[in-house]
Amino acid sequence: MKKISFRYIATVLLLSATLAGYGLSERRKPDVLEQPLETVDKQIAGWAAVSDEPLSDSVLDRLQLTL
Amino acid sequence: MGTAPSLFFEKAVRPLSLRNMGRQFWVQTLVLVGFIVVLYGSVLADLAHDWWTEPALSQGLLIPPLALYIGWTRRNQTLAQPSRPENRGLWLVAFACLLYLLGKLGAEFFLPRMSFVILLAGLVWTFWGYMRLRTLTFPLLLLATMVPLPVIFYNAISAPLQLFASDMATNLAQILGVAVYRDGNVIHLANISLGVAEACSGLNSLSALMVASLLIGFLVCQRAGIRVLLFALSVPLSIAVNVVRVTGTAVIADYYQEFAMGFYHSFSGWLVFIGGFTILYGIAKGLDRLTHGARGRAA
Numbered sequence: 095m096k097k098i099s100f101r102y103i104a105t106v107l108l109l110s111a112t113l114a115g116y117g118l119s120e121r122r123k124p125d126v127l128e129q130p131l132e133t134v135d136k137q138i139a140g141w142a143a144v145s146d147e148p149l150s151d152s153v154l155d156r157l158q159l160t161l
Numbered sequence: 162m163g164t165a166p167s168l169f170f171e172k173a174v175r176p177l178s179l180r181n182m183g184r185q186f187w188v189q190t191l192v193l194v195g196f197i198v199v200l201y202g203s204v205l206a207d208l209a210h211d212w213w214t215e216p217a218l219s220q221g222l223l224i225p226p227l228a229l230y231i232g233w234t235r236r237n238q239t240l241a242q243p244s245r246p247e248n249r250g251l252w253l254v255a256f257a258c259l260l261y262l263l264g265k266l267g268a269e270f271f272l273p274r275m276s277f278v279i280l281l282a283g284l285v286w287t288f289w290g291y292m293r294l295r296t297l298t299f300p301l302l303l304l305a306t307m308v309p310l311p312v313i314f315y316n317a318i319s320a321p322l323q324l325f326a327s328d329m330a331t332n333l334a335q336i337l338g339v340a341v342y343r344d345g346n347v348i349h350l351a352n353i354s355l356g357v358a359e360a361c362s363g364l365n366s367l368s369a370l371m372v373a374s375l376l377i378g379f380l381v382c383q384r385a386g387i388r389v390l391l392f393a394l395s396v397p398l399s400i401a402v403n404v405v406r407v408t409g410t411a412v413i414a415d416y417y418q419e420f421a422m423g424f425y426h427s428f429s430g431w432l433v434f435i436g437g438f439t440i441l442y443g444i445a446k447g448l449d450r451l452t453h454g455a456r457g458r459a460a
Contacts, residue, residue, distance in 0.1 A: 098185075098189070101246055104251050104254075105254055106193070108255055109200065111258065112258040113196065113199060115262045116265050119265050152207065
């Protein structure tokens with residue numbers, strides 16, 4: 095059996111570290127809102143909220159909503 | 162010492178036979194592919210979903226098979242280069258991993274997607290060497306264009322482009338004798354007002370023409386400088402053809418609203434792309450002929 099090259103080991107280590115980093119980032123504790131969004135004023139500095147734009151499923155999935 | 166280069170060359174030009182690879186090679190390859198699938202499976206699935214559902218990004222569906230095909234057609238050139246694995250390639254692999262993590266931590270799509278292409282380049286550099294990576298520059302560059310522009314960039318330039326197209330189209334329509342005035346991105350005609358929407362900013366045709374300029378440069382031009390020039394020209398050209406499109410809509414709408422807002426509005430998107438493509442092709446041919454002529458005279 096041939097000796098495994100340093101390059102290969104280093105590549106696998108880098109990819110493993112990335113995977114571990116990704117796994118840890120997915121386990122972040124979700125933040126809790128200070129106050130419900132409904133309580134935020136619809137008029138801010140001359141701007142008025144006119145509609146509540148719905149977010150797509152993929153965006154909601156990415157944001158990992160905490161209800 | 163004197164015989165080493167020729168031995169190396171003989172080894173390099175030997176055809177790549179996958180049957181001759183040992184079990185260890187396949188296990189190592191499978192491990193790397195496994196890592197890539199786990200890391201990038203969802204990233205690439207999301208990207209494919211965007212190509213499929215967003216008409217403005219649909220050209221992305223064609224890019225990976227095209228890049229693969231071009232890489233395959235150049236395989237003799239690639240394999241003719243000596244395989245010289247380099248540790249320096251690991252820096253590129255590390256950079257790709259860093260971009261991936263940054264993108265994931267920032268819940269951002271562009272960086273993980275782009276890191277996939279950088280990782281591929283890094284792996285080629287690490288295990289095959291820089292010379293082989295150089296022969297694959299074009300397919301990798303083409304593959305990078307499959308990634309849509311970051312939303313932050315898109316949003317930052319789409320509004321100025323909308324206003325520019327509206328302004329230029331209004332001026333051109335006035336020169337053509339149409340009574341028209343502009344209010345922001347709304348063009349007011351005698352009987353109708355046209356809003357130059359985000360989709361009419363020219364950004365959609367910009368990404369398509371940038372890909373087209375890469376392909377034309379690869380197929381038509383011999384010199385790298387001309388390919389770069391062609392790629393740079395695709396930006397002002399796409400903005401210009403979009404202005405012509407908006408102007409055409411305004412002028413036609415002044416006479417025939419239904420046609421302008423119906424068939425012409427849908428069809429002109431294609432017309433603009435074909436027009437831009439033809440102009441780019443003409444420029445590429447002209448520049449290539451000029452440089453060939455200059456080289457012939459010099460010889």
